[in-house]
Amino acid sequence: MKAEEFPDKYKVAVIGSGNWGSVAAKLIASNTLNYNIFHDEVRMWVFDETLPSGEKLSNVINQTNINVKYLPGIELGRNVIADPDLHTTVRDANMLVFVTPHQFVDGVCKRLAGKLRGDVEAISLIKGMEVKVDGPHMISSVISKQLGVNCCVLMGANIADEIAEEKFSEATLGYSENKEVAERWARLFATPYFAVTAIQDVEGVELCGTLKNVVAIAAGFVDGLDMGSNSKAAIMRIGLNEMRAFSKRLFPSVREDTFFESCGVADLIATCFGGRNRKVAEAFAIHGGKRPFKELEAEMLQGQKLQGVSTAKEVYEVLESNRWFDSFPLFRTIHEICIGSIPPSAIVHYKAEVHPSSLQQKSVS
Ligand SMILES: NC(=O)c1ccc[n+]([C@@H]2O[C@H](COP(=O)([O-])OP(=O)(O)OC[C@H]3O[C@@H](n4cnc5c(N)ncnc54)[C@H](O)[C@@H]3O)[C@@H](O)[C@H]2O)c1
Numbered sequence: 001m002k003a004e005e006f007p008d009k010y011k012v013a014v015i016g017s018g019n020w021g022s023v024a025a026k027l028i029a030s031n032t033l034n035y036n037i038f039h040d041e042v043r044m045w046v047f048d049e050t051l052p053s054g055e056k057l058s059n060v061i062n063q064t065n066i067n068v069k070y071l072p073g074i075e076l077g078r079n080v081i082a083d084p085d086l087h088t089t090v091r092d093a094n095m096l097v098f099v100t101p102h103q104f105v106d107g108v109c110k111r112l113a114g115k116l117r118g119d120v121e122a123i124s125l126i127k128g129m130e131v132k133v134d135g136p137h138m139i140s141s142v143i144s145k146q147l148g149v150n151c152c153v154l155m156g157a158n159i160a161d162e163i164a165e166e167k168f169s170e171a172t173l174g175y176s177e178n179k180e181v182a183e184r185w186a187r188l189f190a191t192p193y194f195a196v197t198a199i200q201d202v203e204g205v206e207l208c209g210t211l212k213n214v215v216a217i218a219a220g221f222v223d224g225l226d227m228g229s230n231s232k233a234a235i236m237r238i239g240l241n242e243m244r245a246f247s248k249r250l251f252p253s254v255r256e257d258t259f260f261e262s263c264g265v266a267d268l269i270a271t272c273f274g275g276r277n278r279k280v281a282e283a284f285a286i287h288g289g290k291r292p293f294k295e296l297e298a299e300m301l302q303g304q305k306l307q308g309v310s311t312a313k314e315v316y317e318v319l320e321s322n323r324w325f326d327s328f329p330l331f332r333t334i335h336e337i338c339i340g341s342i343p344p345s346a347i348v349h350y351k352a353e354v355h356p357s358s359l360q361q362k363s364v365s
Pocket residue numbers: 016017018019020021022046047048070099100101102104125126127128158159160161303304305306307
């Protein structure tokens with residue numbers, strides 16, 4: 001079925017083919033076959049690479065229907081077509097799913113600007129933010145502004161490998177205005193094992209997904225130091241409070257109940273127990289902070305990317321430029337540990353600091 005033969009049907013393209021990108025393509029591909037409103041074919045952009053066998057990853061995906069590097073052992077669906085060319089991937093599409101690691105999205109958008117259909121809707125599955133000279137920018141707004149498109153977000157307690165095996169999980173779809181568009185996205189993703197709830201709070205949903213990766217780094221430090229469950233629970237509680245306070249300072253419109261959706265407390269729990277950020281941060285602490293994250297990431301994740309370390313830096317830059325350090329001691333400490341300024345054990349000592357301002361309160365005039 002060619003897109004030009006059925007102009008009224010929605011045509012989906014997935015931009016990104018890592019661990020979560022491949023699972024997203026699998027979920028979507030099952031639904032484009034199920035629902036008549038979508039074209040069957042799902043084109044997935046592959047940032048191509050040569051495998052140890054000498055073959056191109058995109059060719060192997062098309063021959064085997066499996067992303068052998070980022071999601072081995074899982075069939076994506078025969079209607080998923082891997083495409084190493086970004087422009088042919090999006091050429092006919094009017095539903096674009098962005099799912100690259102966050103550090104690459106700016107470059108991808110620059111290449112796409114002016115090359116899209118006029119009726120494009122976008123959704124971001126990317127957990128991260130960008131800090132530019134004029135301040136922080138959520139990834140959905142980078143996509144929105146650079147491409148002139150509306151952009152929803154989909155976040156949640158979604159460890160990709162578990163969803164690939166069709167184990168039940170939930171996700172939160174954040175939208176700003178158009179409920180009909182949000183419902184179309186929900187229909188594209190939802191399956192009996194992947195429950196999607198749409199809420200009108202795009203910034204809140206995206207900030208939850210972004211900031212929980214920073215807290216997961218702290219949870220990994222606690223695990224690496226073998227501090228036990230009480231310390232880990234304390235770090236997660238303090239982290240959730242800082243997530244909420246930071247989100248509300250950036251966007252006062254962020255809704256309180258968003259933190260109780262899958263994108264909030266549930267993703268925090270999933271990531272602090274089962275995620276890659278936790279795992280690599282644990283190794284960092286076991287090595288006493290002596291082996292840099294970049295080295296551990298390359299060794300342990302085999303091409304998959306951490307988001308929490310760079311997000312911790314981006315959050316730190318926001319705290320610094322706004323003089324917010326006093327209100328976010330955990331976020332501040334996490335970044336300082338990541339860059340080696342203080343040891344991993346500082347993760348539970350930051351609260352013991354005595355600030356000059358607290359001493360002043362006791363002085364008698
Ligand atoms: N993996 C998960 O469990 C999971 C779940 C939910 C959300 N997410 C989020 O989804 C986003 C994507 O994560 P992922 O797991 O699909 O990716 P990943 O961690 O598997 O990253 C690897 C991908 O990055 C690509 N890449 C490498 N260099 C590139 C470049 N210069 N330009 C463009 N692409 C390049 C690789 O080709 C590969 O597709 C992240 O923001 C992540 O936080 C991940």
